Amino acid sequence: GKGNGNGNGGDSFEQFLDENVAFLDTMVDRITSQRPGSNGLVPRCEPVPSKALVIEDLGGDLPPGLLTEDARSKRGVVVRSESGKLDADVALKLRVANGTHTAAAQAMALCGMTGTESLAAPPPLSSLSSFGADEAEDGGKGEDDDNVDDKGGAIVMEYLDSLFSDQILPGATSDSTVNCSEDDVRATWDDWRRRLSHPTFGLSTFFIAQNCAAKxxxxxxPTVRSLLLLRREGESG
Incomplete structure (x- = not known):
């Protein structure tokens, strides 16, 4: 606002913000890479994940269109109206999705597997008609996918399944700060595992492994901390 000439313009502006603007916390999660042979000019994206965009709307400020089942199922838009739910979404993304992504990339990079395309399951024959002729001849893999190692990818996925079930799952479910159920943790892994094994999900393992100490x-x-606390509780009990 323009204020009243008495230096109270700031108060008018704050009132305008309070009455007309909503500041909402969000979480986004969708992997984009590049189409093989495009020199970075054509994007390639995975299918919509179950939580592509999570919005915390404690005051009911969002338009009705974002609250529909269609927005959730087709666009991955999830609206959280309860305090703490978004924090749980972020914790699960970091522990389950980001944690296993980093674990896989480190091991794969050290083994010379330069792209996470190695984790992708071969596409069914019925889907090859959607690829170009050259792509169909090599089973749907692009020209940048020569590093794909189906056997190595299967071993990495077995390793990630074990990491999740033996460490991430018990760590998350035993930690009250995560504030989620076992079903929530398993659903996050199921969705992330599906994404990891999709042929258009691939990223450079060296890119993912950057800044590895911080990541x-x-x-x-957080998983290591939770497991240490769980062990301490078991010893004291």
């Missing part, structure tokens, strides 16, 4: 602390550190 390890942020993504895997």
């Amino acid at each position: 390890g602390g942020i993504r895997l550190g």
Whole structure:
């Protein structure tokens, strides 16, 4: 506002913000890469994940269109109206999705597997008609996918399944700060595992492994802490 000439313009502006503007916390999660052979000019994206956009709307400020089942099922838009739910979504993303992504990328990079395309399951024959002729000849893999190692990818996925079930799952479900159920944790892994194994999900393992010390602390550190606390409780009990 223009104020009243007495230096109270700031008060008018704050009132305008209070009455007309909503500041909402969000979480976004969708992997984009590049189409093989495009030199970075054509994007390639995974299918819509179950939580592509999570919005915390404690005051009921969002338009009705974002609250529909269609927005959730087709666009991955999830609206949280209860305090703490978004925090749980963020914790699960870091522990489950980001944690296993970092764990996979580190191991794969050290083994010479330069792209996470190795984790993708081969596409069914019925889907090859949607690829170009050249792509169909090599089973749907692009020209940048020569590093794909189906056997190695299967071993990495087995490792990630074990990491989730033996460490991430018990760590998350035993930690009250995560504030989620076992079903929530498993649903996050099921969705993330589906995404990891999709052929258009791939990223460079060296790109993911950048700044590994910080990422390890942020993504895997919480699980380590939870497991140490769980062990301490078991010893004291």
